[in-house]
Amino acid sequence: MESALTIEKLNKSYDGTPVLRDLNLDVPAANIFGLIGPNGAGKSTVIGILTGLLARDSGRVLLNGMELNSRNELAIKREIATVLQPPLLFESFTCYEFLTYVCEMYDIRDRELNDRINSLLTWFEIEQFIYVKVRKLSSGSRKKLAFCAAVLTRPQILFLDEPFESVDVISIGRMKTVLRKMKERGSTIFITSHILEVVENLCDDIAILHEGKIAAYLDAESRKELQKEESLSEIFERYLDVKNRGEDQLGWL
Amino acid sequence: MIARLIYLNWKLFLSRLSRFQTLLIAGYALFLLVLLFNLMGTALVIIFLDSSPQYQIDLPWLTEEIHQLILLTFANVFWLLHFSFTSTRLLNIEENRKLLAFGYPAGKLAWHLNLMTLYHPVNVIYNLTWLIFLAVQVSSVWNIPVLVAVVLLNYGVIFSIKHRFLQMVERRFRIVVFSILFVLLGSATLMAVISRQALSWMNGITLQISEITELLYYLPGGLIYWSATYEHSVQLTLVIFGFTLILTLLIFRDHYYKTLEGLLSPDIRVIREHVSRLWAFLRRWLGPNAGKYIYHVMTHPYNRLQVIAIVLIPIVYIPLLLYLDYSEISNILIPTILAALPVALLAMGGANMFGYENREFLLHMQFPISFEQQLKERFLGAVTIPLFIFYAITIFEILRFPFLGEVLEIYIANTFFFLCFMMVFLWSSFYQFQRVSYSTFSFKHPIIPQKVTFTITFAIFVLGYTVFVPLGSYQSYRLYVMLFLIAALGTYLWKNFSILVDLYRSKILGQLWNQL
Numbered sequence: 037m038e039s040a041l042t043i044e045k046l047n048k049s050y051d052g053t054p055v056l057r058d059l060n061l062d063v064p065a066a067n068i069f070g071l072i073g074p075n076g077a078g079k080s081t082v083i084g085i086l087t088g089l090l091a092r093d094s095g096r097v098l099l100n101g102m103e104l105n106s107r108n109e110l111a112i113k114r115e116i117a118t119v120l121q122p123p124l125l126f127e128s129f130t131c132y133e134f135l136t137y138v139c140e141m142y143d144i145r146d147r148e149l150n151d152r153i154n155s156l157l158t159w160f161e162i163e164q165f166i167y168v169k170v171r172k173l174s175s176g177s178r179k180k181l182a183f184c185a186a187v188l189t190r191p192q193i194l195f196l197d198e199p200f201e202s203v204d205v206i207s208i209g210r211m212k213t214v215l216r217k218m219k220e221r222g223s224t225i226f227i228t229s230h231i232l233e234v235v236e237n238l239c240d241d242i243a244i245l246h247e248g249k250i251a252a253y254l255d256a257e258s259r260k261e262l263q264k265e266e267s268l269s270e271i272f273e274r275y276l277d278v279k280n281r282g283e284d285q286l287g288w289l
Numbered sequence: 290m291i292a293r294l295i296y297l298n299w300k301l302f303l304s305r306l307s308r309f310q311t312l313l314i315a316g317y318a319l320f321l322l323v324l325l326f327n328l329m330g331t332a333l334v335i336i337f338l339d340s341s342p343q344y345q346i347d348l349p350w351l352t353e354e355i356h357q358l359i360l361l362t363f364a365n366v367f368w369l370l371h372f373s374f375t376s377t378r379l380l381n382i383e384e385n386r387k388l389l390a391f392g393y394p395a396g397k398l399a400w401h402l403n404l405m406t407l408y409h410p411v412n413v414i415y416n417l418t419w420l421i422f423l424a425v426q427v428s429s430v431w432n433i434p435v436l437v438a439v440v441l442l443n444y445g446v447i448f449s450i451k452h453r454f455l456q457m458v459e460r461r462f463r464i465v466v467f468s469i470l471f472v473l474l475g476s477a478t479l480m481a482v483i484s485r486q487a488l489s490w491m492n493g494i495t496l497q498i499s500e501i502t503e504l505l506y507y508l509p510g511g512l513i514y515w516s517a518t519y520e521h522s523v524q525l526t527l528v529i530f531g532f533t534l535i536l537t538l539l540i541f542r543d544h545y546y547k548t549l550e551g552l553l554s555p556d557i558r559v560i561r562e563h564v565s566r567l568w569a570f571l572r573r574w575l576g577p578n579a580g581k582y583i584y585h586v587m588t589h590p591y592n593r594l595q596v597i598a599i600v601l602i603p604i605v606y607i608p609l610l611l612y613l614d615y616s617e618i619s620n621i622l623i624p625t626i627l628a629a630l631p632v633a634l635l636a637m638g639g640a641n642m643f644g645y646e647n648r649e650f651l652l653h654m655q656f657p658i659s660f661e662q663q664l665k666e667r668f669l670g671a672v673t674i675p676l677f678i679f680y681a682i683t684i685f686e687i688l689r690f691p692f693l694g695e696v697l698e699i700y701i702a703n704t705f706f707f708l709c710f711m712m713v714f715l716w717s718s719f720y721q722f723q724r725v726s727y728s729t730f731s732f733k734h735p736i737i738p739q740k741v742t743f744t745i746t747f748a749i750f751v752l753g754y755t756v757f758v759p760l761g762s763y764q765s766y767r768l769y770v771m772l773f774l775i776a777a778l779g780t781y782l783w784k785n786f787s788i789l790v791d792l793y794r795s796k797i798l799g800q801l802w803n804q805l
Contacts, residue, residue, distance in 0.1 A: 089651055090802060091794070114657035124652035128585055133568060140577055141656040 046095030123182030365510030579670025625753030
């Protein structure tokens with residue numbers, strides 16, 4: 037199967053503390069992929085490197101067959117979009133100004149742009165904020181707006197860092213619908229999360245990131261087999277080698 | 290139920306206040322008390338002005354006609370004052386709408402919200418003052434139901450007018466502001482003309498008191514006053530009462546339906562191209578990158594105040610320096626102040642170039658546009674407007690203050706001044722980066738770090754004295770030195786200009802990423 041994303045021997049450290057250690061990963065195209073791991077596992081760092089926001093110490097990254105380097109940087113950026121946690125938005129713009137600005141940067145000047153904006157905002161029930169300054173939005177609405185902006189650019193690879201954090205249940209359902217439609221169109225979705233339930237029903241393949249390495253890669257087939265006998269959280273705990281941290285000490289509770 | 294609604298709105302109001310604002314509530318309550326006593330006291334004093342024998346001795350000019358004029362003037366002024374205190378925002382539709390989800394019947398909520406607004410202390414004070422002002426002067430007991438209905442109708446009318454006026458202001462802010470300014474200027478001119486011919490004008494007015502009184506009767510305040518003082522048959526009173534009551538019911542019915550509509554249909558607007566004019570202009574003029582950046586700079590509340598200060602300082606000081614004629618000192622201070630103007634503007638946009646957009650840069654870095662281009666455009670955008678001002682001031686100095694020196698001298702000195710500060714600002718943008726806060730008058734999080742502000746202030750005076758002190762025959766040497774330094778600074782800036790992205794990645798990016 038064709039790969040949307042390939043990572044080879046990726047290393048990254050902060051002030052001498054290694055965060056990613058010889059990380060290898062291969063994500064097939066047209067896949068909803070979930071990278072899960074405990075807090076501090078390095079999930080956001082992986083997204084930061086893949087989107088060009090963080091420099092890597094060593095290693096090779098291929099996105100849609102193109103190596104991530106200064107020569108291919110713009111071509112790659114044209115094919116990807118990212119929603120970080122917390123989302124990145126232009127605070128002094130109204131939602132409409134923000135969305136049109138992002139589209140302008142991607143050179144999207146369709147006549148149907150307004151219709152697309154309208155349909156997305158209505159779908160996420162934030163159409164009433166269209167002329168409201170971004171800085172006045174609630175955290176849930178901010179997340180949904182950032183998601184709309186990323187989707188509007190119709191990326192080949194969409195990176196989502198904790199996409200469902202502070203979003204209500206109905207909107208999570210709607211975001212999932214959009215992601216499935218994008219997958220049907222051939223896009224690859226790369227999701228990082230520490231909440232297993234979020235990725236369990238949505239993702240095809242799942243990788244567990246632990247101490248800067250991929251502890252396990254479960255494709256759809258192997259997941260199905262494993263999950264016959266144990267839940268995803270049990271699998272997660274098994275791979276993370278979670279130890280008893282002394283529950284008996286919490287007797288005072 | 291309405292008591293709970295009022296309590297809920299009161300809690301909501303309090304929750305939005307800062308601790309300091311909450312403390313101010315006590316002051317506000319005191320203000321309301323003073324307002325009540327003031328209004329009521331003024332009304333009663335005016336009414337009983339002619340009944341006191343002492344007043345008749347002290348104010349011999351107070352004839353019955355003039356007393357009538359004073360009462361009508363008060364009624365009309367009071368009517369106008371009522372506008373300034375009746376807030377239509379008290380309904381707080383957006384928040385109260387949520388009660389519908391908890392089973393509050395929509396019709397009842399709309400009605401209760403209107404009642405709640407009527408019960409607001411300010412409205413109570415005004416309506417109570419109206420009632421007492423009118424009730425004390427009733428001609429007969431039959432006037433009482435009429436005046437009560439009129440006061441309620443008046444409240445409803447004021448509420449409607451103000452609501453529509455505010456809607457108009459929101460849509461056509463500039464036209465309204467300019468119209469008000471126009472009216473104010475017109476009034477001031479009129480006052481000035483009148484004050485020059487005060488005596489003849491006063492004589493004229495005395496002759497026309499009856500006409501003025503008649504006119505005041507037909508103004509809103511006069512009509513309300515008339516409702517308490519007219520003398521007619523009972524039948525006619527019943528007709529007036531019935532008519533006023535119908536009008537009152539109709540206007541409150543209108544309020545009710547408007548509130549209900551507001552509750553049930555949130556403000557859904559049709560999507561169309563709608564962008565702020567300033568942003569649209571800057572995007573066209575400077576492009577999307579520099580335009581966006583300058584838009585941030587120009588819309589920051591603190592910068593707006595800074596611009597006023599920058600404009601005011603030379604307007605005040607330069608004429609003063611010219612008037613006092615301190616020759617030598619003026620010859621240094623005037624060009625220093627003028628040269629500092631574009632520098633101050635440059636400081637706004639250039640001294641903390643990454644602080645305004647802050648984390649937004651992370652999104653900019655993901656756009657399929659060279660980040661180097663994005664940064665360079667911003668830098669040039671920050672320089673463009675100060676550069677315009679720089680040229681305008683240099684030309685102004687050459688034309689208006691030829692005593693400051695030769696054309697070339699002024700030009701070279703100003704260029705040197707400007708370049709030195711460009712250096713300082715480039716340094717501070719990368720090495721003194723800090724997030725710009727959006728609270729006005731914030732000394733805790735200023736736009737430009739205090740270290741840089743101090744450096745700028747110090748450098749302006751040092752450079753002012755170095756560059757503008759007349760050196761007589763040694764002047765040419767200084768020009769050569771400045772030309773050499775301009776070339777050196779220019780080369781250094783040009784070189785650094787090409788490594789903006791590297792500097793950004795090494796000095797700024799890490800700080801932004803850590804904010805995530």
